[in-house]
Amino acid sequence: MNRQKGLSLVELMISIAIGLMLMTGIVQLFLSSKEVFNTQQGMSRLQETGRLAVEFMSRDLRQAGYMGCAYLTDWNINSTLNNGHAFSNNFEFGTPLQVYDASAPPATIPLVPGPKAGTQVLVAYTANEASASVSQANTSSSVFVDLIPPANQSCPSGICENDIVVVADCDKAMVFQATSVSEQGVQVELGHAAGADPGNARTNWGGNPDNLVETFDVGAEVFKINTVVYYVAEDADGEVGLYQKIGSNPAFELLRGVEDFNVLIGVDGNADRAADNYVAHGAVANWMDAVAAQIEVLVQTPNDGVASEEQTYEFGGAEITAADNRIRKVFTTTVGIRSKLP
Secondary structure, eight states: OOOOOOOOHHHHHHHHHHHHHHHHHHHHHHHHHHHHHHHHHHHOOOOOOOOHHHHHHHHHHHHHTTBGGGGGGGGEEEEESSSTTTTTTTTTOOEEEEETTTTTTTTTSOOOOOOOOOOOOEEEEEOOOOOOOEEEESSSEEEEEEOOSSSSSSSGGOTTOEEEEEESSSSOOEEOOOOOEEEETEEEEEEEOOOSOOOOOOOOOOOOOOOOGGGBTBEEEEEEEEEEEEEEOTTTTEEOOOOOOETTOOOEEEEEEEEEEEEEEEOOOSSSSOOSSSEEEGGOOGGGGEEEEEEEEEOSSTTOSSSSOOOOOTTTTEEOOOOOOOOOEEEEEEEGGGGOOO
Protein backbone atom coordinates (compact mmCIF):
# COMPACT_ATOMS: atom_id res chain seq x y z
CA MET A 1 0.00 0.00 0.00
CA ASN A 2 1.43 3.36 -1.10
CA ARG A 3 1.34 6.25 1.43
CA GLN A 4 0.28 9.74 0.17
CA LYS A 5 3.02 12.36 0.33
CA GLY A 6 2.74 16.22 0.14
CA LEU A 7 -0.46 18.30 -0.01
CA SER A 8 -3.54 17.75 -1.98
CA LEU A 9 -4.83 20.44 -4.31
CA VAL A 10 -7.68 21.20 -1.91
CA GLU A 11 -5.30 21.65 1.04
CA LEU A 12 -3.03 23.85 -1.04
CA MET A 13 -5.92 26.09 -2.09
CA ILE A 14 -7.13 26.37 1.51
CA SER A 15 -3.65 27.35 2.75
CA ILE A 16 -3.33 29.95 -0.03
CA ALA A 17 -6.74 31.40 0.85
CA ILE A 18 -5.80 31.64 4.54
CA GLY A 19 -2.48 33.28 3.61
CA LEU A 20 -4.24 35.81 1.41
CA MET A 21 -6.66 36.64 4.20
CA LEU A 22 -3.79 37.18 6.63
CA MET A 23 -1.88 39.25 4.09
CA THR A 24 -4.98 41.38 3.40
CA GLY A 25 -5.32 42.06 7.12
CA ILE A 26 -1.66 43.04 7.39
CA VAL A 27 -1.92 45.37 4.38
CA GLN A 28 -5.07 46.97 5.78
CA LEU A 29 -3.35 47.45 9.12
CA PHE A 30 -0.36 49.03 7.39
CA LEU A 31 -2.56 51.35 5.32
CA SER A 32 -4.57 52.35 8.39
CA SER A 33 -1.40 53.06 10.34
CA LYS A 34 -0.02 55.10 7.45
CA GLU A 35 -3.28 57.07 7.20
CA VAL A 36 -3.23 57.77 10.94
CA PHE A 37 0.44 58.80 10.73
CA ASN A 38 -0.20 61.14 7.79
CA THR A 39 -3.20 62.68 9.57
CA GLN A 40 -1.25 63.20 12.79
CA GLN A 41 1.73 64.62 10.91
CA GLY A 42 -0.53 66.95 8.92
CA MET A 43 -2.30 68.13 12.07
CA SER A 44 1.03 68.75 13.80
CA ARG A 45 2.25 70.82 10.85
CA LEU A 46 -1.07 72.66 10.76
CA GLN A 47 -0.92 73.47 14.49
CA GLU A 48 2.69 74.61 14.29
CA THR A 49 2.09 76.79 11.20
CA GLY A 50 -0.99 78.42 12.72
CA ARG A 51 0.73 79.12 16.02
CA LEU A 52 3.76 80.67 14.34
CA ALA A 53 1.67 82.75 11.91
CA VAL A 54 -0.32 84.26 14.78
CA GLU A 55 2.86 84.83 16.79
CA PHE A 56 4.74 86.62 13.98
CA MET A 57 1.82 88.85 13.01
CA SER A 58 0.91 89.61 16.63
CA ARG A 59 4.47 90.63 17.45
CA ASP A 60 4.63 93.24 14.70
CA LEU A 61 1.11 94.49 15.37
CA ARG A 62 1.93 95.04 19.05
CA GLN A 63 4.95 97.09 17.99
CA ALA A 64 3.10 98.97 15.23
CA GLY A 65 3.58 102.72 15.43
CA TYR A 66 6.23 102.39 18.12
CA MET A 67 8.69 105.29 18.26
CA GLY A 68 10.05 105.12 21.77
CA CYS A 69 8.14 107.01 24.44
CA ALA A 70 7.17 109.85 22.10
CA TYR A 71 3.63 108.48 21.75
CA LEU A 72 2.94 109.52 25.35
CA THR A 73 2.97 113.17 24.30
CA ASP A 74 0.15 113.14 21.75
CA TRP A 75 2.42 112.36 18.83
CA ASN A 76 4.66 115.42 18.65
CA ILE A 77 6.48 113.80 15.73
CA ASN A 78 8.09 115.54 12.75
CA SER A 79 9.80 114.28 9.60
CA THR A 80 12.46 115.53 7.22
CA LEU A 81 11.73 112.89 4.56
CA ASN A 82 10.70 113.47 0.97
CA ASN A 83 7.33 112.07 -0.08
CA GLY A 84 6.53 109.44 -2.67
CA HIS A 85 8.52 106.46 -1.46
CA ALA A 86 7.78 103.12 0.17
CA PHE A 87 7.88 104.47 3.70
CA SER A 88 5.93 107.71 3.62
CA ASN A 89 3.35 107.29 0.86
CA ASN A 90 -0.09 106.65 2.38
CA PHE A 91 1.52 107.03 5.79
CA GLU A 92 0.77 109.53 8.52
CA PHE A 93 2.87 109.66 11.65
CA GLY A 94 0.74 108.06 14.32
CA THR A 95 -0.69 105.56 11.83
CA PRO A 96 0.44 102.19 13.17
CA LEU A 97 -0.87 99.95 10.38
CA GLN A 98 -2.96 99.75 7.26
CA VAL A 99 -4.78 96.88 5.55
CA TYR A 100 -5.39 96.62 1.81
CA ASP A 101 -7.25 94.29 -0.54
CA ALA A 102 -4.95 92.06 -2.60
CA SER A 103 -6.43 93.63 -5.73
CA ALA A 104 -5.14 97.07 -4.65
CA PRO A 105 -1.94 96.72 -2.62
CA PRO A 106 0.11 99.85 -1.83
CA ALA A 107 1.68 100.95 -5.11
CA THR A 108 4.92 102.05 -3.41
CA ILE A 109 5.58 98.62 -1.90
CA PRO A 110 6.38 96.09 -4.66
CA LEU A 111 5.23 92.59 -3.73
CA VAL A 112 6.81 89.68 -5.63
CA PRO A 113 5.20 87.18 -5.90
CA GLY A 114 1.92 89.06 -6.03
CA PRO A 115 -0.78 88.56 -3.39
CA LYS A 116 -3.33 85.80 -3.87
CA ALA A 117 -6.65 87.08 -5.22
CA GLY A 118 -9.33 87.69 -2.59
CA THR A 119 -6.90 88.01 0.32
CA GLN A 120 -5.60 90.96 2.35
CA VAL A 121 -2.27 92.76 2.66
CA LEU A 122 -1.25 93.90 6.16
CA VAL A 123 1.28 96.73 6.50
CA ALA A 124 2.73 97.70 9.89
CA TYR A 125 4.93 100.75 10.40
CA THR A 126 7.20 100.30 13.38
CA ALA A 127 10.53 101.00 14.99
CA ASN A 128 11.03 97.30 15.60
CA GLU A 129 14.80 97.20 15.97
CA ALA A 130 16.98 97.64 19.06
CA SER A 131 17.67 101.27 19.91
CA ALA A 132 20.95 103.19 20.15
CA SER A 133 21.31 105.84 22.87
CA VAL A 134 22.09 109.43 21.93
CA SER A 135 25.62 110.26 23.13
CA GLN A 136 25.60 114.07 22.83
CA ALA A 137 23.35 116.87 21.64
CA ASN A 138 22.73 116.85 17.90
CA THR A 139 24.16 119.45 15.53
CA SER A 140 22.51 121.00 12.49
CA SER A 141 23.85 118.20 10.28
CA SER A 142 24.20 115.10 12.49
CA VAL A 143 22.80 113.01 15.31
CA PHE A 144 25.26 111.13 17.56
CA VAL A 145 24.72 107.76 19.26
CA ASP A 146 26.83 105.49 21.43
CA LEU A 147 28.89 102.90 19.57
CA ILE A 148 27.53 99.44 20.33
CA PRO A 149 30.41 96.90 20.16
CA PRO A 150 31.96 95.44 18.17
CA ALA A 151 33.58 98.28 16.30
CA ASN A 152 34.42 98.55 12.59
CA GLN A 153 31.19 97.02 11.32
CA SER A 154 29.52 97.97 8.05
CA CYS A 155 26.45 99.04 10.07
CA PRO A 156 27.78 100.50 13.35
CA SER A 157 25.34 100.30 16.28
CA GLY A 158 22.98 98.39 13.94
CA ILE A 159 22.33 101.40 11.69
CA CYS A 160 23.22 101.19 8.00
CA GLU A 161 23.73 104.00 5.55
CA ASN A 162 20.40 105.19 4.06
CA ASP A 163 18.32 103.56 6.82
CA ILE A 164 15.22 105.49 7.85
CA VAL A 165 15.45 106.18 11.57
CA VAL A 166 13.66 108.13 14.27
CA VAL A 167 15.36 109.99 17.11
CA ALA A 168 12.99 110.34 20.03
CA ASP A 169 12.77 111.35 23.65
CA CYS A 170 9.65 111.54 25.78
CA ASP A 171 8.73 114.97 24.41
CA LYS A 172 9.08 114.67 20.66
CA ALA A 173 10.56 112.71 17.76
CA MET A 174 12.14 113.38 14.37
CA VAL A 175 12.14 110.94 11.44
CA PHE A 176 15.01 111.22 8.96
CA GLN A 177 17.18 109.19 6.59
CA ALA A 178 20.70 108.49 7.85
CA THR A 179 22.50 109.35 4.61
CA SER A 180 25.90 108.72 6.23
CA VAL A 181 26.93 106.50 9.15
CA SER A 182 30.47 106.72 10.51
CA GLU A 183 32.28 105.72 13.69
CA GLN A 184 33.78 108.59 15.66
CA GLY A 185 35.68 106.96 18.52
CA VAL A 186 33.16 105.68 21.06
CA GLN A 187 30.19 107.12 19.19
CA VAL A 188 28.57 106.96 15.76
CA GLU A 189 27.68 110.01 13.69
CA LEU A 190 24.45 109.86 11.67
CA GLY A 191 24.37 112.48 8.94
CA HIS A 192 21.15 113.70 7.35
CA ALA A 193 22.13 115.27 4.03
CA ALA A 194 19.78 115.46 1.05
CA GLY A 195 20.36 111.86 -0.04
CA ALA A 196 18.65 110.17 -2.95
CA ASP A 197 15.98 107.61 -2.11
CA PRO A 198 13.87 108.80 -0.39
CA GLY A 199 16.19 111.58 0.73
CA ASN A 200 15.69 114.34 3.26
CA ALA A 201 13.70 117.39 2.22
CA ARG A 202 15.16 119.20 5.22
CA THR A 203 18.87 118.79 5.88
CA ASN A 204 19.65 121.62 8.28
CA TRP A 205 17.91 121.11 11.62
CA GLY A 206 19.03 120.83 15.22
CA GLY A 207 22.00 122.53 16.82
CA ASN A 208 19.92 125.39 18.22
CA PRO A 209 19.37 124.97 21.98
CA ASP A 210 16.51 127.48 21.81
CA ASN A 211 14.62 125.21 19.41
CA LEU A 212 13.65 122.37 21.73
CA VAL A 213 11.54 120.61 19.08
CA GLU A 214 14.70 119.83 17.09
CA THR A 215 17.11 119.30 19.99
CA PHE A 216 17.91 115.75 21.12
CA ASP A 217 20.38 115.30 23.95
CA VAL A 218 21.69 112.42 26.07
CA GLY A 219 18.72 110.28 27.13
CA ALA A 220 17.08 110.26 23.70
CA GLU A 221 17.17 107.13 21.54
CA VAL A 222 17.49 106.32 17.86
CA PHE A 223 15.41 103.50 16.33
CA LYS A 224 15.45 102.04 12.86
CA ILE A 225 11.98 102.28 11.27
CA ASN A 226 10.71 99.43 9.13
CA THR A 227 7.69 98.81 6.98
CA VAL A 228 6.67 95.20 7.66
CA VAL A 229 4.26 93.59 5.19
CA TYR A 230 2.36 90.30 5.53
CA TYR A 231 0.39 88.75 2.69
CA VAL A 232 -0.60 85.38 1.19
CA ALA A 233 0.76 84.26 -2.18
CA GLU A 234 1.30 81.12 -4.26
CA ASP A 235 4.74 79.74 -5.05
CA ALA A 236 5.89 78.22 -8.34
CA ASP A 237 4.25 74.89 -7.39
CA GLY A 238 0.89 76.54 -6.72
CA GLU A 239 1.17 76.04 -2.95
CA VAL A 240 0.00 78.90 -0.74
CA GLY A 241 1.99 80.44 2.08
CA LEU A 242 2.39 83.48 4.30
CA TYR A 243 4.93 85.95 2.90
CA GLN A 244 6.76 88.69 4.78
CA LYS A 245 8.52 91.76 3.40
CA ILE A 246 10.62 94.02 5.64
CA GLY A 247 11.65 97.43 4.35
CA SER A 248 13.20 97.31 0.90
CA ASN A 249 14.22 93.65 1.21
CA PRO A 250 12.56 91.11 -1.14
CA ALA A 251 9.48 89.30 0.12
CA PHE A 252 10.05 85.72 1.25
CA GLU A 253 7.84 82.79 2.20
CA LEU A 254 7.64 82.76 5.96
CA LEU A 255 5.25 79.83 6.45
CA ARG A 256 3.87 77.41 3.88
CA GLY A 257 0.27 76.31 4.31
CA VAL A 258 -1.31 79.64 5.31
CA GLU A 259 -4.24 79.93 2.92
CA ASP A 260 -5.70 83.26 4.03
CA PHE A 261 -5.93 85.73 6.87
CA ASN A 262 -8.50 88.32 7.84
CA VAL A 263 -7.93 91.41 9.98
CA LEU A 264 -10.60 93.45 11.77
CA ILE A 265 -9.50 96.82 13.12
CA GLY A 266 -10.31 97.97 16.65
CA VAL A 267 -11.19 101.67 16.32
CA ASP A 268 -11.07 104.23 19.11
CA GLY A 269 -13.83 106.71 18.33
CA ASN A 270 -13.83 108.73 21.55
CA ALA A 271 -10.08 109.17 22.23
CA ASP A 272 -10.07 107.00 25.36
CA ARG A 273 -7.38 104.69 23.87
CA ALA A 274 -9.70 101.67 23.85
CA ALA A 275 -11.41 99.93 20.94
CA ASP A 276 -15.07 100.91 20.69
CA ASN A 277 -15.79 98.33 17.99
CA TYR A 278 -14.02 96.15 15.40
CA VAL A 279 -14.62 96.92 11.74
CA ALA A 280 -13.42 95.72 8.34
CA HIS A 281 -10.49 97.65 6.92
CA GLY A 282 -12.69 99.31 4.31
CA ALA A 283 -14.73 100.93 7.09
CA VAL A 284 -11.77 102.59 8.82
CA ALA A 285 -12.14 106.35 8.34
CA ASN A 286 -8.88 107.34 10.06
CA TRP A 287 -6.07 104.82 10.57
CA MET A 288 -4.69 106.92 13.40
CA ASP A 289 -7.72 105.71 15.42
CA ALA A 290 -6.61 102.06 15.15
CA VAL A 291 -5.76 100.76 18.63
CA ALA A 292 -6.18 96.99 18.25
CA ALA A 293 -6.67 94.23 15.69
CA GLN A 294 -8.46 90.88 15.55
CA ILE A 295 -6.65 88.33 13.40
CA GLU A 296 -8.05 85.18 11.79
CA VAL A 297 -5.49 82.93 10.10
CA LEU A 298 -6.68 80.04 7.91
CA VAL A 299 -4.18 77.19 7.68
CA GLN A 300 -4.37 74.00 5.60
CA THR A 301 -2.51 70.70 5.86
CA PRO A 302 0.39 70.27 3.41
CA ASN A 303 -1.11 67.31 1.56
CA ASP A 304 -4.50 66.62 0.02
CA GLY A 305 -6.44 63.49 0.97
CA VAL A 306 -5.82 63.86 4.71
CA ALA A 307 -9.54 64.27 5.47
CA SER A 308 -11.98 61.53 4.53
CA GLU A 309 -14.39 64.05 2.99
CA GLU A 310 -14.61 67.70 2.05
CA GLN A 311 -14.43 69.94 5.11
CA THR A 312 -16.77 72.81 6.01
CA TYR A 313 -15.32 75.63 8.09
CA GLU A 314 -16.14 79.22 9.10
CA PHE A 315 -13.79 82.02 8.11
CA GLY A 316 -14.29 85.75 7.79
CA GLY A 317 -17.89 85.47 8.94
CA ALA A 318 -18.83 83.01 6.17
CA GLU A 319 -19.30 79.25 6.07
CA ILE A 320 -17.09 77.70 3.40
CA THR A 321 -16.95 74.17 1.96
CA ALA A 322 -13.49 73.14 0.82
CA ALA A 323 -12.90 71.91 -2.73
CA ASP A 324 -10.39 69.27 -1.62
CA ASN A 325 -9.74 66.83 1.22
CA ARG A 326 -7.21 68.87 3.16
CA ILE A 327 -7.84 69.59 6.82
CA ARG A 328 -8.19 73.28 7.66
CA LYS A 329 -8.20 75.19 10.92
CA VAL A 330 -8.75 78.84 11.81
CA PHE A 331 -6.51 80.44 14.43
CA THR A 332 -7.69 83.68 16.05
CA THR A 333 -6.29 86.27 18.42
CA THR A 334 -6.83 89.89 19.44
CA VAL A 335 -3.81 92.19 19.65
CA GLY A 336 -3.56 95.56 21.35
CA ILE A 337 -1.32 98.13 19.64
CA ARG A 338 0.91 99.14 22.54
CA SER A 339 1.84 102.55 21.18
CA LYS A 340 -1.85 103.45 21.21
CA LEU A 341 -2.81 102.02 24.58
CA PRO A 342 -2.62 103.91 27.90
